[in-house]
Amino acid sequence: MNPPVLEIKHGAVAYDRPVLRDVNLTVRSGEVVAVLGANGSGKSTMIRAGLGLVPLAEGQVELFGVALRRFRNWQRIGYVPQRLGAGGGVPATVGEVVSSGRLARRGFPGLLRAGDRQAVAKALAAVDLTDRVHDPVASLSGGQQQRTLIARALAGEPDLLVLDEPTAGVDAKSQEAFAQALRDFVRHGGTVLLVAHELGPLQPVITRAVVVHDGVIAHDGAVPHPAGHHAEPGHDHVHPHAPQDPPSIWGRE
Numbered sequence: 001m002n003p004p005v006l007e008i009k010h011g012a013v014a015y016d017r018p019v020l021r022d023v024n025l026t027v028r029s030g031e032v033v034a035v036l037g038a039n040g041s042g043k044s045t046m047i048r049a050g051l052g053l054v055p056l057a058e059g060q061v062e063l064f065g066v067a068l069r070r071f072r073n074w075q076r077i078g079y080v081p082q083r084l085g086a087g088g089g090v091p092a093t094v095g096e097v098v099s100s101g102r103l104a105r106r107g108f109p110g111l112l113r114a115g116d117r118q119a120v121a122k123a124l125a126a127v128d129l130t131d132r133v134h135d136p137v138a139s140l141s142g143g144q145q146q147r148t149l150i151a152r153a154l155a156g157e158p159d160l161l162v163l164d165e166p167t168a169g170v171d172a173k174s175q176e177a178f179a180q181a182l183r184d185f186v187r188h189g190g191t192v193l194l195v196a197h198e199l200g201p202l203q204p205v206i207t208r209a210v211v212v213h214d215g216v217i218a219h220d221g222a223v224p225h226p227a228g229h230h231a232e233p234g235h236d237h238v239h240p241h242a243p244q245d246p247p248s249i250w251g252r253e
């Protein structure tokens, strides 16, 4: 079995009230794990806790086999948070934003070196945005902006990519481009943990699904498929299922 890349053991998180309880999650090298679940079930909180962005009230986190408080190799991780929303007004070009993904790799400030430029070009190509490199990010569609953030994370050449709803509200072409970028990333040894509401073109790339329901992991295994009355709008009930029986449901908006 491949070594664990991210591990949450008996994790609990509370804001003003408990949000996650006794979460056990192990993501191993080479996996593409999707975290599914209804709005507010705790998906974002879980992945953010796994990166130390949200403190645990109980439990432990390990990254690449190292306890979180001793972990220093942050350049091994690329994190793409939930979308900032339209019209962020950032006067940066696509190229500048993606280049900023090299910062953690560079020991000192200065011009990008050949290796940096190569990584940036590769990341832009991976998300199919090479021809937009000089355009202001603000002039891009929401899907293209999201791809810019993904390219920024890829430019850092991480081993683990963590993405919070990378395809929410993203056009079909961007979703396809993103699925292809993930495929390439994994083929070159990468590991992925992502939050999603609907998998769409990502579905064939996902190796395992974790369904969060009301602060606990309700399913960990095969990718569920929406079907029957469970797929009807408004249905957000998640049943615990036997591991060999992929549930035909998932949490919905």
Ligand SMILES: Nc1ncnc2c1ncn2[C@@H]1O[C@H](COP(=O)(O)OP(=O)(O)OP(=O)(O)O)[C@@H](O)[C@H]1O
Pocket: 015, 016, 019, 037, 038, 039, 040, 041, 042, 043, 044, 045, 046
């Ligand atoms: N910083 C915070 N302070 C207080 N409560 C929070 C905070 N962040 C999230 N919550 C609450 O914790 C619960 C879980 O939120 P979380 O964002 O993890 O859910 P989610 O499954 O990712 O939802 P969504 O699909 O809407 O992004 C929600 O009830 C949310 O309102």
